[in-house]
Amino acid sequence: MVFRALRIALVFAAALAGTARAEDQPAASPAAPTAAPSGQIAIVYLALTVKRSFPESYLDQPPADEGLAGASVALADNNTTGRFTGQEFTLEPVSAPDEAGVIAAFRDRLGKGARAFVTDVPAPLLLKLADLQEARTATLIDATDSDDMLRAEGCRRNVLHVLPSRxxxxxxxxxxxxxxxxxxxxxxxxxxxxxxxxxxxxxxxxxxxxxxxxxxxxxxxxxxxxxxxxxxxxxxxxxxxxxxxxxxxxxxxxxxxxxxxxxxxxxxxxxxxxxxxxxxxxxAWTRVYDETGATQLQNRFLRAAHRWMTERDYGAWMAVRAFGEAAIRTHSSDPAVIGAYLRSPKFELAAFKGERLSFRAWDGQLRQPVLLADPRSLVSISPQPGFLHEFFETDTLGVDQPESTCHLN
Missing domain, CATH: 3.40.50.2300 (Response regulator)
Known part of the structure; x- marks a missing residue:
C-alpha cells in the first residue's frame, strides 16, 4: 500500500510539472485549417447482361446480382472513409443485353464526363471499349475476366485487371x-x-x-x-x-x-x-476463406446480399475499392489524378490477403496471393514458402516482366 501511494504521488507530481512547463511556454499559433478535399467521385459499373448457368449441376447457379453486389458493398466502404475526407462516391450500374448496347451506353457515359469504369464484360468487348478514341482518358478496371490475352498482346494502357489471370x-x-x-x-x-x-x-x-x-x-x-x-x-x-x-x-x-x-x-x-x-x-476468393480479417468482409457481404461472396463479387469489390483508395489517398476527385495514382508505385490496396496489393506496371495486373481451396476448406495460399522473387513474391505467380509480351511503354 505504501509503494502504491508513493507511485500515485510521483505520477501526480510529474503531471503538475508537465502542466507548469506547458504554461511557461508561449502559446502556439493555431494551425491554418486544411481545406478538406471535396467533390464527388462517380464510378460506372458497366456490364453485359448474359445469363450465366452451370449445365452440370443446378445446385449452385450464379446469382443474378453477381459482381454488382460486391461493387455495392465496396461503395459503402468507400463512403465510410469518404466522410472523413469530404469525398462522396457514387456507383451507377449500367448494363445492356448485347455488345452494341454496351458500347452505346459506354459512349453516353463518356460524353457525360464519366472516366472511372468497372467492367463486367468478355475480353473481346473490353478491347472494343478500351480502343474507342474517346476512352483514352478513361480508366477501366476489369473486374471479372481472367483471360491471359488481356495481360499480354491484348493489354491496353487504360485498362487494369483485379482478378488473377489464368x-x-x-x-x-x-x-x-x-x-x-x-x-x-x-x-x-x-x-x-x-x-x-x-x-x-x-x-x-x-x-x-x-x-x-x-x-x-x-x-x-x-x-x-x-x-x-x-x-x-x-x-x-x-x-x-x-x-x-x-x-x-x-x-x-x-x-x-x-x-x-x-x-x-x-x-x-x-x-x-x-x-x-x-x-x-x-x-481469388472463396466462402471458406476466413484468415487475415476476411471474416469481416464475408460477414458484411452476407448481411448486404444475403448470400456468400463469389470470386466475381470479390473482383468487383476490389475494383470499386481501388478507385476509392486512389481518390482518398490523393485527396482528389480528378479522374486523371486518380488514374495516374492507380498505376503508380505508391498505390496499395488492402484486400484481406495479408499484404498490400498493387498493379504491375508492365501489364496492369493486380499482384496478389491466390487461395487454394476445396468446397469446404482452405487448403493453402500461394506463393508457397520458398518461391522467392527479387521484388515481390507474388510476382512468382503469372507472367513476370522479362517474359511479358505486353508493351505498354
Missing part, C-alpha cells in the same frame, strides 16, 4: 504440387474455348515448375447422357476408361463452364485427388 491461377496450383512433391499429373480438358485456354495455362505452369504432364486428354462425353436412367453408370465407365493405364499423382481438370468436372471424383481408375476448375481450386 497464368497466376495455374502457377499457384503448380507451386503447391512442388511443395507436396506431386510431380506427375494427368490433364483432362473440355471442349470450350475457355477450357482450352485454362488447359494451356496449366501446360505453361507445369513446364515452368518442372511438373510432368504424363497424359493430356480431351473430355468428349455428352453431359446429357448422365441425366438418363442409370446415367451414373455411363459416367463411371467413361471416367474409368479415360484414366485407365495412366499413372499420375493428381488429375488436373480444365472445365470452366462446369460441364463435367464435378463428375470426376471417386470414379477414376486410380485413387487420386482432382484439382483445377473443380476439386482443389485456385481462386
Amino acid at each position: 497464368a497466376m491461377l495455374a502457377d499457384a496450383l503448380m507451386q503447391y504440387l512442388v511443395v507436396k512433391n506431386w510431380r506427375r499429373v494427368m490433364l483432362l480438358s473440355g471442349q470450350t474455348e475457355a477450357d482450352k485456354r485454362y488447359a494451356e495455362a496449366m501446360r505453361r505452369a507445369a513446364k515452368k515448375f518442372q511438373i510432368k504432364i504424363v497424359a493430356d486428354k480431351a473430355w468428349t462425353f455428352n453431359p446429357a447422357e448422365q441425366r438418363a436412367d442409370t446415367g451414373h453408370f455411363e459416367v463411371n465407365t467413361e471416367v474409368a476408361n479415360i484414366t485407365q493405364g495412366v499413372d499420375y499423382d493428381l488429375l488436373v481438370v480444365a472445365d470452366e463452364e462446369d460441364n463435367f468436372g464435378d463428375e470426376l471424383g471417386y470414379r477414376a481408375t486410380l485413387a487420386r485427388p482432382v484439382a483445377g476448375t473443380q476439386g482443389l481450386v485456385a481462386t
Whole structure:
C-alpha cells in the first residue's frame, strides 16, 4: 500500500510539472485549417447482361446480382472513409443485353464526363471499349475476366485487371504440387474455348515448375447422357476408361463452364485427388476463406446480399475499392489524378490477403496471393514458402516482366 501511494504521488507530481512547463511556454499559433478535399467521385459499373448457368449441376447457379453486389458493398466502404475526407462516391450500374448496347451506353457515359469504369464484360468487348478514341482518358478496371490475352498482346494502357489471370491461377496450383512433391499429373480438358485456354495455362505452369504432364486428354462425353436412367453408370465407365493405364499423382481438370468436372471424383481408375476448375481450386476468393480479417468482409457481404461472396463479387469489390483508395489517398476527385495514382508505385490496396496489393506496371495486373481451396476448406495460399522473387513474391505467380509480351511503354 505504501509503494502504491508513493507511485500515485510521483505520477501526480510529474503531471503538475508537465502542466507548469506547458504554461511557461508561449502559446502556439493555431494551425491554418486544411481545406478538406471535396467533390464527388462517380464510378460506372458497366456490364453485359448474359445469363450465366452451370449445365452440370443446378445446385449452385450464379446469382443474378453477381459482381454488382460486391461493387455495392465496396461503395459503402468507400463512403465510410469518404466522410472523413469530404469525398462522396457514387456507383451507377449500367448494363445492356448485347455488345452494341454496351458500347452505346459506354459512349453516353463518356460524353457525360464519366472516366472511372468497372467492367463486367468478355475480353473481346473490353478491347472494343478500351480502343474507342474517346476512352483514352478513361480508366477501366476489369473486374471479372481472367483471360491471359488481356495481360499480354491484348493489354491496353487504360485498362487494369483485379482478378488473377489464368497464368497466376495455374502457377499457384503448380507451386503447391512442388511443395507436396506431386510431380506427375494427368490433364483432362473440355471442349470450350475457355477450357482450352485454362488447359494451356496449366501446360505453361507445369513446364515452368518442372511438373510432368504424363497424359493430356480431351473430355468428349455428352453431359446429357448422365441425366438418363442409370446415367451414373455411363459416367463411371467413361471416367474409368479415360484414366485407365495412366499413372499420375493428381488429375488436373480444365472445365470452366462446369460441364463435367464435378463428375470426376471417386470414379477414376486410380485413387487420386482432382484439382483445377473443380476439386482443389485456385481462386481469388472463396466462402471458406476466413484468415487475415476476411471474416469481416464475408460477414458484411452476407448481411448486404444475403448470400456468400463469389470470386466475381470479390473482383468487383476490389475494383470499386481501388478507385476509392486512389481518390482518398490523393485527396482528389480528378479522374486523371486518380488514374495516374492507380498505376503508380505508391498505390496499395488492402484486400484481406495479408499484404498490400498493387498493379504491375508492365501489364496492369493486380499482384496478389491466390487461395487454394476445396468446397469446404482452405487448403493453402500461394506463393508457397520458398518461391522467392527479387521484388515481390507474388510476382512468382503469372507472367513476370522479362517474359511479358505486353508493351505498354
